[in-house]
Amino acid sequence: GLFVWHLRNTGARQIPCRFVHFYHVASNRLITFQYFNFLKRMYVTQCNKDLSQRAKPKSDSIVSPFHELQQLDQEKKVVHKISSVSPIHQSWSEMSSRNELREMKSAAETEDSVIPGGAESKEDRQWKEMKLRLDDLPGILARLSKIRLTALVVSTASAGFAMAPVPFELTCFMLASLGTGLASCAANSINQFFEVPFDSNMNRTKNRPLVRGQISPLLAVCFAASCGIPGIALLTLGVNPLTGALGAFNIFLYTCCYTPLKRMSIANTWVGAVVGAIPPVMGWTAATGSLDAGALLLGGILYSWQFPHFNALSWGLREDYSRGGYCMMSVTHPGLCRRVALRHCLALIGLSVVAPVLNITTWTFPIISLPINLYISYLGFRFYRDADRSSSRKLFFCSLWHLPMLLLVMFTCKKSVLEKEDKGKLHGGSNEMAVEIRLP
Amino acid sequence: PPAHSHSDWIGPPDKLSNLRPVIFYVPPEESALERRLREARQEAQASNQRFWARHNRAFRQEKEEFIYSRLKAKGLEMRDESGQKATLNAEEMADFYKDFLSKNFKKHLQYNRDWYKQNFRITFLMGQVALVRALRWLRRRKKNVEQ
Numbered sequence: 001g002l003f004v005w006h007l008r009n010t011g012a013r014q015i016p017c018r019f020v021h022f023y024h025v026a027s028n029r030l031i032t033f034q035y036f037n038f039l040k041r042m043y044v045t046q047c048n049k050d051l052s053q054r055a056k057p058k059s060d061s062i063v064s065p066f067h068e069l070q071q072l073d074q075e076k077k078v079v080h081k082i083s084s085v086s087p088i089h090q091s092w093s094e095m096s097s098r099n100e101l102r103e104m105k106s107a108a109e110t111e112d113s114v115i116p117g118g119a120e121s122k123e124d125r126q127w128k129e130m131k132l133r134l135d136d137l138p139g140i141l142a143r144l145s146k147i148r149l150t151a152l153v154v155s156t157a158s159a160g161f162a163m164a165p166v167p168f169e170l171t172c173f174m175l176a177s178l179g180t181g182l183a184s185c186a187a188n189s190i191n192q193f194f195e196v197p198f199d200s201n202m203n204r205t206k207n208r209p210l211v212r213g214q215i216s217p218l219l220a221v222c223f224a225a226s227c228g229i230p231g232i233a234l235l236t237l238g239v240n241p242l243t244g245a246l247g248a249f250n251i252f253l254y255t256c257c258y259t260p261l262k263r264m265s266i267a268n269t270w271v272g273a274v275v276g277a278i279p280p281v282m283g284w285t286a287a288t289g290s291l292d293a294g295a296l297l298l299g300g301i302l303y304s305w306q307f308p309h310f311n312a313l314s315w316g317l318r319e320d321y322s323r324g325g326y327c328m329m330s331v332t333h334p335g336l337c338r339r340v341a342l343r344h345c346l347a348l349i350g351l352s353v354v355a356p357v358l359n360i361t362t363w364t365f366p367i368i369s370l371p372i373n374l375y376i377s378y379l380g381f382r383f384y385r386d387a388d389r390s391s392s393r394k395l396f397f398c399s400l401w402h403l404p405m406l407l408l409v410m411f412t413c414k415k416s417v418l419e420k421e422d423k424g425k426l427h428g429g430s431n432e433m434a435v436e437i438r439l440p
Numbered sequence: 441p442p443a444h445s446h447s448d449w450i451g452p453p454d455k456l457s458n459l460r461p462v463i464f465y466v467p468p469e470e471s472a473l474e475r476r477l478r479e480a481r482q483e484a485q486a487s488n489q490r491f492w493a494r495h496n497r498a499f500r501q502e503k504e505e506f507i508y509s510r511l512k513a514k515g516l517e518m519r520d521e522s523g524q525k526a527t528l529n530a531e532e533m534a535d536f537y538k539d540f541l542s543k544n545f546k547k548h549l550q551y552n553r554d555w556y557k558q559n560f561r562i563t564f565l566m567g568q569v570a571l572v573r574a575l576r577w578l579r580r581r582k583k584n585v586e587q
Contacts (some may be wrong), residue, residue, distance in 0.1 A: 127441055130448040130462070193563075197488055197555060201458045201496070213450035213460060217559065218566035263552050318530065322537035323499045325548035331537050389530060 130213050140209045144192055144220060145185035145227070153184045153279050159407045160283025160298050163360060163414060169287075175238040176286035180279060182231025183247040189224035190255040193217055198263075202320045235286075243286045250278045266329045269310065269340075277303035294360045301351050301406070307344035308380050309399035311337045315383075315392035338384040341395065345380035348406075349373045355410065365413035369406055376402050457492035461485065473572060477565040484558040491551055499540065506536040 157180040161173055192199065192210050196217075199205035209215045228251060236244025254275045261268040277299040284295035314321065314330040315337070321328045329337035352369045355361045379398050383391040441449035441463055449463045462485060464478050507528055 125452045127449050127451045127463075129441070129445060130450050194556070194559070196559070197459060197492065200453065200460070201492065206453065206458065211460070213448075213462065216566060217563045218570060221563060260552070260556075263548055316530075318534060318537045322541045323496065325541070325544060325551075327541070327545075331534075331541050334534060334538075387531065 128213070130216075132215065132219070136214065140214050141223060144189050144209050144215065144223065146188040146192075147185070150181055150184040150188065154181045155404075156276075156302060156407070157279040157283035157286075159411070160280030160295065161287045162283075162411055163280075163294065163298060164284045164287035165294070165360070165415065166287050172239060172286060175234060176243060176283060179231045179235035179239060179243070179247060180282055182227045182234065183251055184279075186224040186228030186231060187251045187254045189220050189227070190251075191259050193220045193224070194255070194259050198324050198326070201324050202317075204317070204320070235282075239286045240289050242289065242291065243282050246278055246282045246285060250275060250282075253278075262326050262328075264327060266327050266332060266336075268327065269307070269329060272310070273303045273306035276306045293358045297351060297354055297358055297360065301348065302403075304344040304347040304351060305399065305403050305406075308341040308376060308383075308395055309403075311341040312383060312392045312396035312399065315387075316389055334387065338387055342377070342380040342384045345373075345377040349377065352406075356415075359415055361410055361413040362415055365410055368413065369409050372402055372405055372409075454489065454493070456496055457489050458496070459485075459488055459492055461489070471572070473565070474569055477562070477569050480558070480562050480565055484562060487554070487558075495544070495547075502540060503533075503536060506533075 154177050158173070158177055161176055162168070192208055195205075196210050199208050200211045205211070210217060210220055232244050232248045232251075235247045253271065258268055258271045258275055261271055280298040280302055281291070281295045284298060285291055288295075311330065314328050318328075318331050321331050329340070349366075349370070352366045352373055355365050356363045376395070376398050379391070379395045383395045385391075446465055446467070448465050451461045451463070453460050462481070464482060466478065467474070470478070510528055510532060
């Protein structure tokens with residue numbers, strides 16, 4: 001996804017319903033709760049779909065290699081036919097002969113083949129007109145911009161804003177959230193624009209709008225521009241230039257660095273973690289106008305969180321990554337993958353201790369957050385030691401509730417602004433007195 | 441797709457390449473620019489189809505061979521008593537995935553370059569076509585207003 005990079009190649013994230021239940025408790029997160037209610041509905045259906053996908057064997061049948069070779073030779077001949085001459089009739093005939101081939105193939109398929117049931121795949125098998133319908137557009141754009149991921153990104157930015165040691169300003173908060181959301185939509189759309197053939201080949205992402213031809217690439221780019229430009233302008237002019245710059249930089253980092261890097265080197269994971277760390281920093285700078293240690297700490301917490309989250313997720317996707325050509329640690333350096341995940345779980349404990357040192361929270365924060373940090377570290381250790389599917393899943397699902405809980409605890413332990421002002425006055429007063437004494 | 445349709449049609453994902461084939465509509469008064477766009481899209485579709493069909497086939501084949509060789513080393517048959525196909529678990533397959541990825545690394549780099557070029561070119565052409573059409577529509581409206 002955009003700033004929370006783990007979503008990069010998956011359109012759908014699975015958040016267990018506990019996540020939603022948890023947000024219900026937080027009284028200051030009413031808006032977020034509404035978001036997540038909407039998210040919950042979608043996730044439950046998504047969960048079911050995904051589960052059912054896993055239960056079935058792969059629909060593309062494992063036909064014996066010889067059989068496939070025969071079919072492919074015929075297909076090859078057909079392909080050659082088009083490239084020689086290209087009048088319409090030829091392309092029509094190519095399509096019809098391809099359909100014939102497909103029918104032959106399905107007839108010849110052995111008992112290995114599984115016909116996926118359900119209305120969705122039936123609809124999937126039909127030919128669809130590539131015409132944009134206006135009533136479909138909102139849904140299509142929501143999926144293009146990975147709206148659920150965007151919502152989560154905006155909530156991490158709000159967390160950054162909330163943690164900043166300044167009095168809360170509603171307009172600034174709304175502008176910052178809106179700007180961040182628009183920037184996230186833009187970046188996600190460009191990401192999907194770049195990844196069409198790869199998304200088609202991976203199970204999780206094969207139902208994206210560009211893959212299904214529901215929207216043209218031109219429209220996707222225009223949408224991205226019409227979200228990104230106002231979003232960044234809003235941040236720069238309506239909030240402050242620093243936040244705008246961070247937003248623009250994050251879009252660049254995600255679309256031009258992380259997305260191509262995914263297919264070139266495992267360094268993409270670290271770049272993606274930075275992408276995920278920037279939104280809370282943006283929230284902080286939106287509130288205070290400056291990049292202080294507190295912003296970096298929040299960014300650091302999110303940076304560290306990305307690793308157990310993503311590394312655990314990627315453990316179950318190794319086959320798709322390998323076939324799709326994605327360079328991920330889970331495929332190429334599995335030991336490193338698990339080590340890094342564990343390392344960063346432990347780093348989260350350390351960062352939680354730094355928070356009161358920087359005067360962002362009281363000392364109750366590291367104490368209260370210790371249990372959840374220890375738990376995720378324990379799961380991280382299990383993942384490191386066992387390196388199997390069940391430990392990776394446990395770690396992944398834990399990371400999903402760990403982050404919101406950590407941020408919530410952080411917020412409740414936030415050092416009150418008034419307390420700080422009083423302390424400031426005291427110091428200011430004594431300084432004044434000192435000056436008075438010095439003057440002759 | 442019906443003969444009277446004026447738009448492109450997209451089909452279900454191809455069994456081999458997982459890409460969705462598109463049948464392009466050729467309007468009777470297709471301009472040179474529009475023809476260039478259509479041909480670019482057709483060419484891209486064909487080359488992507490070739491690449492992924494070949495790549496996925498190679499993946500399946502090599503995976504089969506790997507499973508076969510590993511099972512043989514373990515002394516097992518491809519199918520057990522009940523006739524079910526024997527598979528290796530994810531940890532054993534990990535070696536194969538790592539190997540396959542590194543073997544195809546250069547191929548993917550080349551494909552990425554080609555794909556990005558194709559994608560930008562097609563999108564740019566789409567932009568040009570859209571612009572020309574918009575200008576034409578505006579000119580026609582101006583003419584109607586004048587009349």
